[in-house]
Amino acid sequence: xxxxxxxxxxxxxxxxxxxxxxxxxxxxxxxxxxxxxxxxxxxxxxxxxxxxxxxxxxxxxxxxxxxxxxxxxxxxxxxxxxxxxxxxxxxxxxxxxxxxxxxxxxxxxxxxxxxxxxxxxxxxxxxxxxxxxxx
Numbered sequence: 311x312x313x314x315x316x317x318x319x320x321x322x323x324x325x326x327x328x329x330x331x332x333x334x335x336x337x338x339x340x341x342x343x344x345x346x347x348x349x350x351x352x353x354x355x356x357x358x359x360x361x362x363x364x365x366x367x368x369x370x371x372x373x374x375x376x377x378x379x380x381x382x383x384x385x386x387x388x389x390x391x392x393x394x395x396x397x398x399x400x401x402x403x404x405x406x407x408x409x410x411x412x413x414x415x416x417x418x419x420x421x422x423x424x425x426x427x428x429x430x431x432x433x434x435x436x437x438x439x440x441x442x443x444x445x
Contacts, residue, residue: 346400352399353432354432360424367386374410374422375412382410383396383408397428400430409425424437
């Protein structure tokens with residue numbers, strides 16, 4: 311008497327496991343790359359928002375500094391609703407924000423830049439001036 315057996319053979323199960331492994335090997339690095347690009351784009355968007363607020367501050371005060379010191383995000387609360395909450399999403403612990411650095415030479419602003427403090431290799435965002443070029 312022959313039994314009607316149903317199920318998968320060991321070979322079929324191994325083939326499915328190999329296919330899942332190949333898909334995971336391709337998919338996980340691609341996903342990580344997309345996440346990295348999305349975080350960098352969000353950091354850029356934050357810095358553009360800060361740049362707009364700095365421009366509004368300059369239009370009102372004719373200065374990129376407050377009382378001789380570089381501006382902080384707290385100084386921009388009037389122009390930016392979530393100024394103190396802006397953090398680089400690429401930051402591991404979520405505590406590091408941005409620094410605004412204004413450089414002056416001969417009573418002229420040579421550069422004003424927004425620096426991401428997360429230490430993730432994001433380029434500085436220049437509002438006035440340009441990034442120094444290497445010879």
